[in-house]
Amino acid sequence: MELVKRYIAAVQRELPDAKRDEIGRELTANIMDQLDALAEQQGELSEADIANLLQQMGHPRTVAQQFAPPQPLISAGYMSLYKNTLFMVLGVLFLLQVVDSTSAWLGSSQMSFLLFIKSLASGFIQDVVFGFTSITLAFWLMSRYQPRQHSQCEQSWQPAQLPKVGPHWQHIALQDIFSDLATYLFLLIVIWYPLWLSAEQLANSRFLFTDNAHQLLKWASPLALLGIANSLWQLRKRFWSRNLLMANILINASFVLVILLLTASSPLINPELKIWQGVFDLHQLERAAVYSLVITALVPLWEVVRDIWRLRRLS
Protein backbone atom coordinates (compact mmCIF):
# COMPACT_ATOMS: atom_id res chain seq x y z
CA MET A 1 0.00 0.00 0.00
CA GLU A 2 3.05 2.21 0.21
CA LEU A 3 2.83 2.71 -3.58
CA VAL A 4 -0.80 3.86 -3.32
CA LYS A 5 0.12 6.40 -0.60
CA ARG A 6 2.96 7.73 -2.73
CA TYR A 7 0.66 7.97 -5.76
CA ILE A 8 -2.05 9.85 -3.83
CA ALA A 9 0.56 12.21 -2.35
CA ALA A 10 1.91 12.89 -5.87
CA VAL A 11 -1.61 13.70 -7.13
CA GLN A 12 -2.30 15.93 -4.12
CA ARG A 13 0.87 17.95 -4.74
CA GLU A 14 -0.60 19.01 -8.11
CA LEU A 15 -3.99 20.04 -6.67
CA PRO A 16 -5.08 23.43 -5.29
CA ASP A 17 -4.97 23.58 -1.47
CA ALA A 18 -8.76 23.78 -1.09
CA LYS A 19 -9.35 20.49 -2.93
CA ARG A 20 -6.27 18.54 -1.83
CA ASP A 21 -7.62 16.60 1.17
CA GLU A 22 -11.07 15.88 -0.24
CA ILE A 23 -9.88 14.58 -3.61
CA GLY A 24 -7.04 12.60 -1.99
CA ARG A 25 -9.51 10.93 0.35
CA GLU A 26 -11.91 10.06 -2.47
CA LEU A 27 -9.19 8.86 -4.83
CA THR A 28 -7.81 6.59 -2.09
CA ALA A 29 -11.26 5.03 -1.59
CA ASN A 30 -11.68 4.48 -5.34
CA ILE A 31 -8.23 2.92 -5.77
CA MET A 32 -8.76 0.63 -2.79
CA ASP A 33 -12.06 -0.55 -4.33
CA GLN A 34 -10.31 -1.29 -7.62
CA LEU A 35 -7.56 -3.20 -5.83
CA ASP A 36 -10.19 -5.24 -3.93
CA ALA A 37 -11.92 -6.11 -7.20
CA LEU A 38 -8.57 -7.12 -8.73
CA ALA A 39 -7.71 -9.24 -5.67
CA GLU A 40 -11.04 -11.05 -6.02
CA GLN A 41 -10.06 -12.04 -9.57
CA GLN A 42 -6.36 -12.79 -9.07
CA GLY A 43 -5.90 -13.63 -5.38
CA GLU A 44 -3.23 -11.83 -3.38
CA LEU A 45 -1.77 -8.83 -5.19
CA SER A 46 1.95 -8.19 -5.67
CA GLU A 47 3.64 -4.76 -5.77
CA ALA A 48 3.86 -5.20 -9.56
CA ASP A 49 0.05 -5.65 -9.81
CA ILE A 50 -0.51 -2.45 -7.79
CA ALA A 51 2.06 -0.56 -9.86
CA ASN A 52 0.35 -1.77 -13.03
CA LEU A 53 -3.06 -0.50 -11.85
CA LEU A 54 -1.63 2.88 -10.87
CA GLN A 55 0.12 3.09 -14.23
CA GLN A 56 -3.24 2.52 -15.95
CA MET A 57 -4.82 5.33 -13.94
CA GLY A 58 -2.38 7.79 -15.46
CA HIS A 59 0.40 10.14 -14.41
CA PRO A 60 -0.39 11.92 -11.10
CA ARG A 61 -0.30 15.32 -12.85
CA THR A 62 -2.79 14.14 -15.51
CA VAL A 63 -5.13 12.76 -12.83
CA ALA A 64 -4.88 15.99 -10.84
CA GLN A 65 -5.70 18.02 -13.96
CA GLN A 66 -8.77 15.86 -14.62
CA PHE A 67 -10.07 16.69 -11.14
CA ALA A 68 -9.04 20.36 -11.20
CA PRO A 69 -8.56 21.47 -14.83
CA PRO A 70 -6.01 24.31 -15.17
CA GLN A 71 -7.64 27.70 -15.67
CA PRO A 72 -6.30 30.03 -18.39
CA LEU A 73 -4.86 33.32 -17.12
CA ILE A 74 -7.46 35.30 -19.10
CA SER A 75 -10.86 33.65 -19.62
CA ALA A 76 -12.09 33.23 -23.20
CA GLY A 77 -14.95 35.67 -22.54
CA TYR A 78 -12.51 38.48 -21.77
CA MET A 79 -9.90 37.68 -24.44
CA SER A 80 -11.21 39.98 -27.16
CA LEU A 81 -11.60 42.91 -24.72
CA TYR A 82 -8.16 42.15 -23.27
CA LYS A 83 -6.44 42.30 -26.68
CA ASN A 84 -8.25 45.49 -27.64
CA THR A 85 -7.40 47.18 -24.31
CA LEU A 86 -3.78 46.07 -24.60
CA PHE A 87 -3.34 47.55 -28.10
CA MET A 88 -5.11 50.80 -27.19
CA VAL A 89 -3.11 51.33 -23.99
CA LEU A 90 0.19 50.47 -25.69
CA GLY A 91 -0.71 52.93 -28.47
CA VAL A 92 -1.38 55.71 -25.94
CA LEU A 93 1.85 54.87 -24.05
CA PHE A 94 3.74 55.15 -27.35
CA LEU A 95 2.27 58.63 -27.91
CA LEU A 96 3.22 59.72 -24.38
CA GLN A 97 6.73 58.38 -24.91
CA VAL A 98 7.01 60.35 -28.18
CA VAL A 99 6.05 63.52 -26.28
CA ASP A 100 8.49 62.76 -23.46
CA SER A 101 11.48 61.83 -25.66
CA THR A 102 10.93 64.73 -28.08
CA SER A 103 10.85 67.27 -25.21
CA ALA A 104 14.04 65.75 -23.75
CA TRP A 105 15.70 65.83 -27.19
CA LEU A 106 14.84 69.45 -27.82
CA GLY A 107 15.91 70.56 -24.35
CA SER A 108 19.29 68.83 -24.36
CA SER A 109 22.42 70.10 -26.09
CA GLN A 110 24.01 66.63 -25.86
CA MET A 111 21.32 64.44 -27.36
CA SER A 112 21.76 63.51 -31.04
CA PHE A 113 18.97 62.15 -33.26
CA LEU A 114 20.29 58.60 -32.72
CA LEU A 115 20.12 59.11 -28.95
CA PHE A 116 16.56 60.40 -29.41
CA ILE A 117 15.59 57.14 -31.21
CA LYS A 118 17.32 55.12 -28.47
CA SER A 119 15.52 57.08 -25.75
CA LEU A 120 12.19 56.58 -27.55
CA ALA A 121 12.76 52.82 -27.99
CA SER A 122 14.03 52.13 -24.46
CA GLY A 123 11.33 54.29 -22.86
CA PHE A 124 8.63 52.57 -24.89
CA ILE A 125 9.94 49.09 -23.99
CA GLN A 126 9.77 50.03 -20.29
CA ASP A 127 6.21 51.30 -20.80
CA VAL A 128 5.26 48.09 -22.65
CA VAL A 129 6.55 45.90 -19.79
CA PHE A 130 4.64 47.97 -17.25
CA GLY A 131 1.46 48.25 -19.38
CA PHE A 132 1.41 44.56 -20.35
CA THR A 133 1.93 43.41 -16.75
CA SER A 134 -0.71 45.73 -15.26
CA ILE A 135 -3.36 44.98 -17.89
CA THR A 136 -2.75 41.23 -17.74
CA LEU A 137 -2.95 41.33 -13.94
CA ALA A 138 -6.21 43.32 -14.02
CA PHE A 139 -7.81 40.92 -16.52
CA TRP A 140 -6.54 37.93 -14.55
CA LEU A 141 -8.32 39.28 -11.44
CA MET A 142 -11.47 40.02 -13.47
CA SER A 143 -11.42 36.49 -14.99
CA ARG A 144 -11.00 35.00 -11.55
CA TYR A 145 -13.56 36.96 -9.53
CA GLN A 146 -16.06 38.32 -12.04
CA PRO A 147 -17.12 36.04 -14.91
CA ARG A 148 -17.76 37.94 -18.15
CA GLN A 149 -21.34 39.07 -18.79
CA HIS A 150 -22.51 40.11 -22.23
CA SER A 151 -22.10 43.88 -22.50
CA GLN A 152 -24.98 46.20 -23.35
CA CYS A 153 -23.43 46.62 -26.81
CA GLU A 154 -23.41 42.84 -27.41
CA GLN A 155 -27.02 42.49 -26.26
CA SER A 156 -28.57 45.32 -28.22
CA TRP A 157 -26.74 45.07 -31.55
CA GLN A 158 -28.67 45.16 -34.83
CA PRO A 159 -27.60 43.33 -38.00
CA ALA A 160 -28.54 46.44 -40.02
CA GLN A 161 -25.87 48.44 -38.15
CA LEU A 162 -23.08 46.18 -39.41
CA PRO A 163 -20.83 47.84 -42.04
CA LYS A 164 -21.37 46.90 -45.67
CA VAL A 165 -19.22 44.17 -47.14
CA GLY A 166 -16.11 45.80 -48.57
CA PRO A 167 -12.51 45.06 -49.50
CA HIS A 168 -10.12 43.97 -46.74
CA TRP A 169 -8.28 47.35 -46.69
CA GLN A 170 -11.44 49.08 -45.41
CA HIS A 171 -10.61 48.01 -41.86
CA ILE A 172 -8.21 50.56 -40.33
CA ALA A 173 -5.42 48.95 -38.32
CA LEU A 174 -4.74 50.40 -34.85
CA GLN A 175 -0.98 50.63 -35.49
CA ASP A 176 -1.64 52.88 -38.54
CA ILE A 177 -3.76 55.25 -36.46
CA PHE A 178 -1.26 55.41 -33.59
CA SER A 179 1.75 55.92 -35.89
CA ASP A 180 -0.11 58.85 -37.56
CA LEU A 181 -0.98 60.30 -34.14
CA ALA A 182 2.65 59.96 -33.00
CA THR A 183 3.85 61.75 -36.15
CA TYR A 184 1.45 64.69 -35.69
CA LEU A 185 2.33 65.01 -31.99
CA PHE A 186 6.04 64.92 -32.80
CA LEU A 187 5.57 67.68 -35.40
CA LEU A 188 3.58 69.89 -33.03
CA ILE A 189 6.10 69.50 -30.20
CA VAL A 190 9.05 70.25 -32.50
CA ILE A 191 7.37 73.26 -34.15
CA TRP A 192 6.21 74.80 -30.86
CA TYR A 193 9.30 73.81 -28.84
CA PRO A 194 9.74 77.21 -27.10
CA LEU A 195 6.42 76.59 -25.30
CA TRP A 196 7.55 73.37 -23.60
CA LEU A 197 11.10 74.31 -22.60
CA SER A 198 12.42 76.23 -19.60
CA ALA A 199 14.61 79.31 -20.17
CA GLU A 200 17.73 77.24 -19.42
CA GLN A 201 16.71 74.46 -21.79
CA LEU A 202 15.83 77.06 -24.43
CA ALA A 203 19.32 78.54 -24.17
CA ASN A 204 20.87 75.10 -24.79
CA SER A 205 18.54 74.18 -27.63
CA ARG A 206 19.08 74.77 -31.33
CA PHE A 207 16.61 74.60 -34.19
CA LEU A 208 17.58 73.05 -37.49
CA PHE A 209 15.63 75.45 -39.72
CA THR A 210 15.88 79.22 -40.26
CA ASP A 211 13.34 81.62 -38.70
CA ASN A 212 11.65 81.98 -42.07
CA ALA A 213 11.15 78.19 -42.44
CA HIS A 214 10.13 77.95 -38.77
CA GLN A 215 7.43 80.60 -39.36
CA LEU A 216 6.06 78.61 -42.29
CA LEU A 217 5.93 75.48 -40.11
CA LYS A 218 4.03 77.42 -37.44
CA TRP A 219 1.43 78.42 -40.03
CA ALA A 220 1.12 74.73 -40.97
CA SER A 221 0.56 73.51 -37.41
CA PRO A 222 -3.30 73.67 -37.61
CA LEU A 223 -2.85 70.98 -40.25
CA ALA A 224 -1.24 68.71 -37.64
CA LEU A 225 -4.19 69.45 -35.31
CA LEU A 226 -6.58 68.50 -38.12
CA GLY A 227 -4.52 65.33 -38.61
CA ILE A 228 -4.96 64.46 -34.91
CA ALA A 229 -8.72 65.06 -35.15
CA ASN A 230 -8.85 62.89 -38.28
CA SER A 231 -6.92 60.08 -36.53
CA LEU A 232 -9.28 60.22 -33.55
CA TRP A 233 -12.20 60.00 -35.97
CA GLN A 234 -10.54 56.93 -37.54
CA LEU A 235 -10.08 55.45 -34.07
CA ARG A 236 -13.80 55.81 -33.45
CA LYS A 237 -14.94 54.39 -36.79
CA ARG A 238 -12.08 51.93 -37.57
CA PHE A 239 -13.51 51.62 -41.10
CA TRP A 240 -12.64 53.62 -44.23
CA SER A 241 -15.74 55.45 -45.49
CA ARG A 242 -15.90 57.96 -48.37
CA ASN A 243 -15.83 60.88 -45.90
CA LEU A 244 -12.84 59.53 -44.02
CA LEU A 245 -10.96 58.89 -47.26
CA MET A 246 -11.68 62.40 -48.54
CA ALA A 247 -10.52 63.92 -45.23
CA ASN A 248 -7.34 61.87 -45.39
CA ILE A 249 -6.70 62.94 -49.01
CA LEU A 250 -7.16 66.62 -48.13
CA ILE A 251 -4.86 66.46 -45.09
CA ASN A 252 -2.11 64.52 -46.86
CA ALA A 253 -2.30 66.72 -49.97
CA SER A 254 -1.95 69.79 -47.73
CA PHE A 255 1.10 68.24 -46.08
CA VAL A 256 2.66 67.64 -49.51
CA LEU A 257 2.01 71.29 -50.37
CA VAL A 258 3.52 72.56 -47.10
CA ILE A 259 6.63 70.41 -47.50
CA LEU A 260 7.11 71.60 -51.10
CA LEU A 261 6.65 75.23 -49.98
CA LEU A 262 9.26 74.60 -47.29
CA THR A 263 11.77 73.29 -49.85
CA ALA A 264 11.14 76.42 -51.95
CA SER A 265 11.71 78.82 -49.03
CA SER A 266 15.50 78.80 -49.21
CA PRO A 267 17.63 79.17 -47.07
CA LEU A 268 16.36 76.35 -44.88
CA ILE A 269 19.25 75.55 -42.58
CA ASN A 270 19.98 77.77 -39.59
CA PRO A 271 23.51 79.21 -40.18
CA GLU A 272 24.12 79.23 -36.40
CA LEU A 273 23.86 75.45 -36.31
CA LYS A 274 27.43 74.25 -35.64
CA ILE A 275 26.77 70.53 -35.59
CA TRP A 276 27.82 68.75 -38.85
CA GLN A 277 29.51 71.93 -40.07
CA GLY A 278 32.93 70.41 -39.45
CA VAL A 279 31.98 67.61 -41.85
CA PHE A 280 29.82 69.39 -44.46
CA ASP A 281 29.62 73.02 -45.59
CA LEU A 282 26.33 74.95 -45.31
CA HIS A 283 25.55 74.58 -49.04
CA GLN A 284 25.81 70.77 -48.83
CA LEU A 285 23.61 70.73 -45.72
CA GLU A 286 21.04 72.94 -47.48
CA ARG A 287 20.94 70.59 -50.48
CA ALA A 288 20.65 67.51 -48.21
CA ALA A 289 17.73 69.16 -46.35
CA VAL A 290 15.89 69.87 -49.63
CA TYR A 291 16.37 66.28 -50.85
CA SER A 292 15.24 64.91 -47.46
CA LEU A 293 12.10 67.06 -47.56
CA VAL A 294 11.26 65.94 -51.11
CA ILE A 295 11.67 62.29 -50.05
CA THR A 296 9.51 62.97 -46.95
CA ALA A 297 6.81 64.49 -49.17
CA LEU A 298 6.61 61.19 -51.08
CA VAL A 299 5.00 59.50 -48.03
CA PRO A 300 1.84 61.71 -47.82
CA LEU A 301 1.83 61.83 -51.64
CA TRP A 302 1.72 58.04 -51.77
CA GLU A 303 -1.19 58.11 -49.27
CA VAL A 304 -3.02 60.64 -51.47
CA VAL A 305 -2.64 58.39 -54.54
CA ARG A 306 -3.62 55.31 -52.53
CA ASP A 307 -6.72 56.99 -51.06
CA ILE A 308 -7.86 58.34 -54.45
CA TRP A 309 -7.60 54.78 -55.81
CA ARG A 310 -9.57 53.51 -52.79
CA LEU A 311 -12.18 56.23 -53.20
CA ARG A 312 -12.70 55.24 -56.84
CA ARG A 313 -12.99 51.57 -55.80
CA LEU A 314 -15.64 52.47 -53.22
CA SER A 315 -17.75 54.37 -55.73
Add this chain to the structure above:
Amino acid sequence: MTSAQLDKMRLELRRGVLVLAVLASLKQPHYGYSLRKQLQDGGIDIDEGTLYPLVRRLAEQALLNSEWRQGEGRERRYYQLSELGAQLLDQLTEEWQQLNSALGSLLGSALQEIK
Protein backbone atom coordinates in the same frame (compact mmCIF):
# COMPACT_ATOMS: atom_id res chain seq x y z
CA MET B 1 -10.41 10.11 -41.53
CA THR B 2 -7.48 9.37 -39.20
CA SER B 3 -7.97 7.43 -35.98
CA ALA B 4 -7.03 10.57 -33.98
CA GLN B 5 -9.89 12.49 -35.64
CA LEU B 6 -12.27 9.61 -34.98
CA ASP B 7 -11.20 9.44 -31.32
CA LYS B 8 -11.72 13.19 -30.91
CA MET B 9 -15.19 13.12 -32.46
CA ARG B 10 -16.16 10.04 -30.49
CA LEU B 11 -15.09 11.82 -27.31
CA GLU B 12 -17.19 14.88 -28.20
CA LEU B 13 -20.19 12.67 -29.04
CA ARG B 14 -19.90 10.75 -25.76
CA ARG B 15 -19.30 13.75 -23.49
CA GLY B 16 -22.90 14.91 -23.16
CA VAL B 17 -24.32 11.39 -23.21
CA LEU B 18 -22.11 10.35 -20.28
CA VAL B 19 -23.64 13.06 -18.08
CA LEU B 20 -27.07 11.65 -18.87
CA ALA B 21 -25.92 8.09 -18.17
CA VAL B 22 -24.32 9.04 -14.85
CA LEU B 23 -27.37 11.02 -13.70
CA ALA B 24 -29.68 8.15 -14.66
CA SER B 25 -27.50 5.59 -12.82
CA LEU B 26 -27.45 7.66 -9.65
CA LYS B 27 -31.17 7.34 -8.95
CA GLN B 28 -29.78 4.73 -6.57
CA PRO B 29 -26.80 5.62 -4.32
CA HIS B 30 -23.43 4.47 -5.61
CA TYR B 31 -19.78 4.98 -4.72
CA GLY B 32 -17.21 5.55 -7.46
CA TYR B 33 -16.24 1.97 -8.24
CA SER B 34 -19.81 0.58 -8.00
CA LEU B 35 -21.06 3.31 -10.35
CA ARG B 36 -18.40 2.42 -12.89
CA LYS B 37 -19.38 -1.27 -12.66
CA GLN B 38 -23.04 -0.41 -13.12
CA LEU B 39 -22.27 1.66 -16.23
CA GLN B 40 -20.02 -1.09 -17.61
CA ASP B 41 -22.73 -3.69 -17.03
CA GLY B 42 -25.13 -1.42 -18.88
CA GLY B 43 -22.76 -1.32 -21.88
CA ILE B 44 -21.12 2.06 -21.23
CA ASP B 45 -17.40 1.72 -20.76
CA ILE B 46 -15.88 4.76 -19.06
CA ASP B 47 -12.42 5.11 -17.58
CA GLU B 48 -11.81 6.27 -14.01
CA GLY B 49 -10.04 9.41 -15.15
CA THR B 50 -13.26 10.61 -16.80
CA LEU B 51 -15.88 9.23 -14.43
CA TYR B 52 -14.59 10.32 -11.00
CA PRO B 53 -13.95 13.99 -11.92
CA LEU B 54 -17.32 14.08 -13.75
CA VAL B 55 -19.17 12.86 -10.67
CA ARG B 56 -17.40 15.43 -8.47
CA ARG B 57 -18.27 18.20 -10.95
CA LEU B 58 -21.97 17.20 -10.94
CA ALA B 59 -21.91 17.18 -7.12
CA GLU B 60 -20.34 20.65 -7.07
CA GLN B 61 -23.23 21.84 -9.27
CA ALA B 62 -25.66 20.49 -6.63
CA LEU B 63 -27.06 17.89 -9.04
CA LEU B 64 -25.89 15.10 -6.73
CA ASN B 65 -25.93 14.65 -2.96
CA SER B 66 -23.00 12.88 -1.36
CA GLU B 67 -22.04 11.40 1.97
CA TRP B 68 -19.18 9.37 3.41
CA ARG B 69 -20.21 5.96 4.78
CA GLN B 70 -18.25 3.21 6.49
CA GLY B 71 -18.54 -0.25 4.96
CA GLU B 72 -16.39 -3.38 4.63
CA GLY B 73 -13.77 -1.86 6.91
CA ARG B 74 -13.29 1.22 4.74
CA GLU B 75 -14.93 4.59 4.08
CA ARG B 76 -16.58 5.32 0.74
CA ARG B 77 -18.23 8.38 -0.68
CA TYR B 78 -21.75 7.63 -1.89
CA TYR B 79 -23.47 9.80 -4.49
CA GLN B 80 -27.18 10.06 -5.26
CA LEU B 81 -29.32 12.25 -7.49
CA SER B 82 -30.47 15.43 -5.72
CA GLU B 83 -33.89 17.01 -6.25
CA LEU B 84 -32.36 19.49 -8.69
CA GLY B 85 -30.53 16.65 -10.44
CA ALA B 86 -33.79 14.70 -10.76
CA GLN B 87 -35.52 17.67 -12.41
CA LEU B 88 -32.62 18.13 -14.78
CA LEU B 89 -32.57 14.41 -15.59
CA ASP B 90 -36.28 14.54 -16.57
CA GLN B 91 -35.65 17.48 -18.90
CA LEU B 92 -32.52 15.96 -20.39
CA THR B 93 -34.27 12.62 -20.91
CA GLU B 94 -37.05 14.31 -22.86
CA GLU B 95 -34.47 16.24 -24.90
CA TRP B 96 -32.52 13.05 -25.55
CA GLN B 97 -35.62 11.18 -26.73
CA GLN B 98 -36.52 13.94 -29.19
CA LEU B 99 -32.95 14.13 -30.44
CA ASN B 100 -32.67 10.37 -30.70
CA SER B 101 -35.87 10.11 -32.67
CA ALA B 102 -34.84 12.92 -35.06
CA LEU B 103 -31.37 11.46 -35.46
CA GLY B 104 -32.83 7.99 -36.00
CA SER B 105 -34.77 9.13 -39.05
CA LEU B 106 -31.86 11.24 -40.35
CA LEU B 107 -29.37 8.40 -39.97
CA GLY B 108 -31.92 5.93 -41.41
CA SER B 109 -32.39 7.92 -44.60
CA ALA B 110 -28.61 8.53 -44.82
CA LEU B 111 -28.02 4.78 -44.56
CA GLN B 112 -30.59 4.09 -47.31
CA GLU B 113 -28.87 6.61 -49.61
CA ILE B 114 -25.48 4.97 -49.01
CA LYS B 115 -26.94 1.55 -49.89
